[in-house]
Amino acid sequence: MSNYFSTDSLVVSLTLALLLLLSVATWSIALFKLWKQRQQSIENRAFTERFWGAQDWAAAAAVVAESKGDFAHLGQAGFEELKALGEVRNDLKHLDSPHDGLERQMRQQLQNIQRYHERGLAELATVGSTSPFVGLFGTVWGIMHALQNIGQSGSASLDVVAGPIGEALVATAIGIATALPAVLAYNFFLRRLRVHVTDLENFAHDFIRLAAKHNYKV
Numbered sequence: 001m002s003n004y005f006s007t008d009s010l011v012v013s014l015t016l017a018l019l020l021l022l023s024v025a026t027w028s029i030a031l032f033k034l035w036k037q038r039q040q041s042i043e044n045r046a047f048t049e050r051f052w053g054a055q056d057w058a059a060a061a062a063v064v065a066e067s068k069g070d071f072a073h074l075g076q077a078g079f080e081e082l083k084a085l086g087e088v089r090n091d092l093k094h095l096d097s098p099h100d101g102l103e104r105q106m107r108q109q110l111q112n113i114q115r116y117h118e119r120g121l122a123e124l125a126t127v128g129s130t131s132p133f134v135g136l137f138g139t140v141w142g143i144m145h146a147l148q149n150i151g152q153s154g155s156a157s158l159d160v161v162a163g164p165i166g167e168a169l170v171a172t173a174i175g176i177a178t179a180l181p182a183v184l185a186y187n188f189f190l191r192r193l194r195v196h197v198t199d200l201e202n203f204a205h206d207f208i209r210l211a212a213k214h215n216y217k218v
Contacts, residue, residue, distance in 0.1 A: 012145070015138030015171055022127045022134075023178045029120040030185040037192065043069030048203075051075065057214045070113050070196070071203055077109035078102060078207050082218050098216035099208065106204045113200065117193050121186060128182035135175015142168025 047067040054060040064075035081102050146165050 012138045012142045012168070012171060015134060015141070016174060019131060019134055019138075019171075019174050019178050022131055023181070026124060026127050026178065026182045026185065029123055030181070030189075033120055033185075033189055040069055043067070044071050047072045047075075057210065058218070060210075061218055070200060073113065074106060074109050074200055074204060075207060078106050078204075078211065079218055081105040082211060082216055085216050086218065099212065102208055102211055102216065103204075106207065110197070110200050110204060114193070114197055117196070121189060121193075124182045124186040124189070128179045128186055131179035131182065132172070132175045135172040135178070138171030138175070139168050142171060 047063070047069050048071060050063045050067065051060055051071070054063055060075075061079050064072055064079055067075075085098050085101060143165055146168055
């Protein structure tokens with residue numbers, strides 16, 4: 001392994017350094033998203049309990065206004081649209097029916113929330129798909145470098161060949177070890193996001209249903 005960090009194998013050293021940076025980035029993104037999801041889960045659970053436990057529509061609006069989390073943000077967008085519908089406006093944005101206007105506003109807010117939670121997924125997918133090839137490049141370069149040194153030494157015995165080539169293969173192993181956590185994290189967070197988006201869509205439908213019962217008024 002010490003040969004990788006010598007001046008004779010600078011390319012392999014840079015390859016291993018790059019894989020180390022990719023591994024650090026992967027774990028940083030994964031841990032940060034886990035922390036954010038835990039925080040969001042606490043906020044969303046507290047909001048849903050308070051929202052559905054509200055005595056009336058006005059109390060629900062007060063709960064939405066003072067709460068945090070994705071569900072609260074979705075509800076805030078809904079009540080903002082309801083307030084706008086209560087005003088006389090002749091712009092293009094409010095030419096639709098109250099139902100269509102509210103549905104459009106909540107759908108846009110839901111898309112914004114989804115885009116927010118998708119941050120970091122592209123990076124995880126990139127690390128997962130490219131790390132094995134980066135490691136393979138380091139291995140190919142290391143083997144080429146090792147064969148050149150063997151040719152210059154004039155010895156092709158097994159103990160001379162196996163050592164440098166075996167060390168070169170470590171780059172591929174590190175590339176795979178870097179890719180696996182990134183792929184697992186990507187699939188985990190993607191599935192969690194899909195479930196979360198489904199829950200938000202269900203809440204949006206329930207919100208629109210309640211708004212219709214109150215004639216789209218706050």
